[in-house]
Amino acid sequence: MENICPVCHQPILPQYYFCPNCGVKLNSAPLSTTVATQVWIYxxxxxxxxxxxxxxxKWPGIKYFKSNDPKARKIGQIAWIIxxxxxxxxxxxxxxxxQRVIKTSVDNINSDLGQYGL
Ligand SMILES: [Zn+2]
Structure with missing residues (x-):
């Protein structure tokens, strides 16, 4: 990602989705954010x-739950509940x-878009 607008050659920040000078679309960051979020979820x-x-x-709860000893069975039942x-x-x-990750991503996109009235 170049730090200069390809259209008007003004300096820009990598996180900009649109050029603040000429308004050209710089990258499809909203889409890549969605993909990153999806990759994380998957x-x-x-x-x-x-x-x-x-x-x-490795969980011993099943052994206790199936035990004939009532005390051991109770431990198994408590383990199941926990x-x-x-x-x-x-x-x-x-x-x-x-949901918080998705909301943060959406909020970032919206605030960036709103900044330039687009
Ligand atoms: Zn520009």
Whole structure:
């Protein structure tokens, strides 16, 4: 990305989507931001189940839950409840963070566009 407008040759900042001098469209940054956000979401979608799978294999809660010993079974039940709660919190947190990333990207694009009245 050149730091000079290709049309009017005025100095510009790399994050500009439009030239502040002549108003020419400099790059398709709103689209690339969307792609970056999507890549992040997709990478997260791939990594998260993998992590869950790795930890689930090491998780002893199932053994306790299936145990004949009532005390061990109770520990297993509590472990299940904590697991479900932490899963819900993790998903909720992921959704909130993802929405915040998207909102920040959209706000940045809007404020940049609004700056030049375009
Ligand atoms: Zn220009």
């Amino acid at each position: 990478a997260f979608s791939i990594i998260l189940p993998m992590l869950c799978f790795i930890f689930a294999k 697991l479900v709660l932490s899963t819900i919190i993790t998903i909720w947190f992921a959704v909130v963070v993802t």
